[in-house]
Amino acid sequence: MKPDTLKDKVVPVVSILCMLVVIWYIAAVLMNASFQRDMNARANQTPGTVEFIEQTLSQPKPLLPAPHQVAQNVFENTFLRKLSSNRSLVYHSGVTLSSTVLGFSFGTLLGILIAVGIVHIKALDRSLMPWIITSQTIPILAIAPMVIVVLGAINITGLIPKALISTYLSFFPVTVGMVKGLRSPEVMFLDLMRTYNASAAQTFWKLRVPASVPYLFTSMKVAIAASLVGAIVGELPTGAVAGIGSKLLAGSYYSQTIDIWAALVAGSVLAALLIAVVGLVAKIVDKSMGGRPA
Structure with missing residues (x-):
C-alpha cells in the first residue's frame, strides 16, 4: 500500500474517532451533572467548574461513563485478569x-x-x-x-x-x-x-x-x-x-x-x-x- 493511500485512509478515520471521543466527554458531563449536583448539595459542597467536571467524569456508577473509565475497565478486565476469571x-x-x-x-x-x-x-x-x-x-x-x-x-x-x-x-x-x-x-x-x-x-x-x-x-x-x-x-x-x-x-x-x-x-x-x-x-x-x- 502506498504511503499516500495509507494516509488518506487513516487520517479521516482518526479524525472522526477524535470527534466522537470529544462528543462523548461532553455528553458524559451533561448527563452526569444533575446527579453530581444532588450529591454536592447533600454534602454542602460548592466545587469550582473544573472540579465539578472532574467529579462528573469520575463517578463510580455514572449515567454515561467517560471514555477513560471504559478504557480502564476494558484494560483491567482484559490484561489484568486470569483467562478463567469470571470478570475477564x-x-x-x-x-x-x-x-x-x-x-x-x-x-x-x-x-x-x-x-x-x-x-x-x-x-x-x-x-x-x-x-x-x-x-x-x-x-x-x-x-x-x-x-x-x-x-x-x-x-x-x-x-x-x-x-x-x-x-x-x-x-x-x-x-x-x-x-x-x-x-x-x-x-x-x-x-x-x-x-x-x-x-x-x-x-x-x-x-x-x-x-x-x-x-x-x-x-x-x-x-x-x-x-x-x-x-x-x-x-x-x-x-x-x-x-x-x-x-x-x-x-x-x-x-x-x-x-x-x-x-x-x-x-x-x-x-x-x-x-x-x-x-x-x-x-x-x-x-x-x-x-x-x-
Whole structure:
C-alpha cells in the first residue's frame, strides 16, 4: 500500500474517532451533572467548574461513563485478569465466540444450499425467497425466547440454542449474496458454456461458483457480524452466567454502567476481528484463484 493511500485512509478515520471521543466527554458531563449536583448539595459542597467536571467524569456508577473509565475497565478486565476469571472479558468473549462461530457455520452452509436451490429451481425462487425476506422482519428479541423455551423443553440447552439464533440472523445475507453471485455470469458466458456442450454441473462449478466467490465473502462479512449479535441476544433470555450477554445482564442488574459499556466495547472488538479474519480468508482464496492483489 502506498504511503499516500495509507494516509488518506487513516487520517479521516482518526479524525472522526477524535470527534466522537470529544462528543462523548461532553455528553458524559451533561448527563452526569444533575446527579453530581444532588450529591454536592447533600454534602454542602460548592466545587469550582473544573472540579465539578472532574467529579462528573469520575463517578463510580455514572449515567454515561467517560471514555477513560471504559478504557480502564476494558484494560483491567482484559490484561489484568486470569483467562478463567469470571470478570475477564477475554473469557466472556470466548464463550460468545464459540456460539457465534457455530451459528455462522450453520448459517453459511444453509444460505449456500438455499441459494443453489433458488437459482436452479424456479418454484423455490417464487415461493421460498419471499418467505426468507419476510422472516427477517420479525424482531430477533421476539424469536430468541421462543427458541430457548422450545429447545429447553426437549432438554436442548447450552451452546446449540444460541447457535441456532445466530444461524437465523446469518443465513439471510449469505443467501441473498450467493443468489446474486450465482446469477452474476453474463448471458454471453452462459451461451458459451452451452456451445461447448457443458453440462449443468460443469456450468455450475466452472462458471457460476467462481463468479459467486466475491459475493459470498462480502455477504459473509455481514453474516459474521449478525451472527455475533444473535449469540449475544441468545444469552439474554437464558440468564447465562458467561458470555458478553451475561456481562450486559449483570451490569444492568447492578447498575454497573461502566461494565455494560466495557462489554459493548469487547463485542465491537470481537466483531472487528471476525470480519478481519473473513477478509483475510477472502484475500487468500482470491489469490489462489488468480486474482490480482489490491
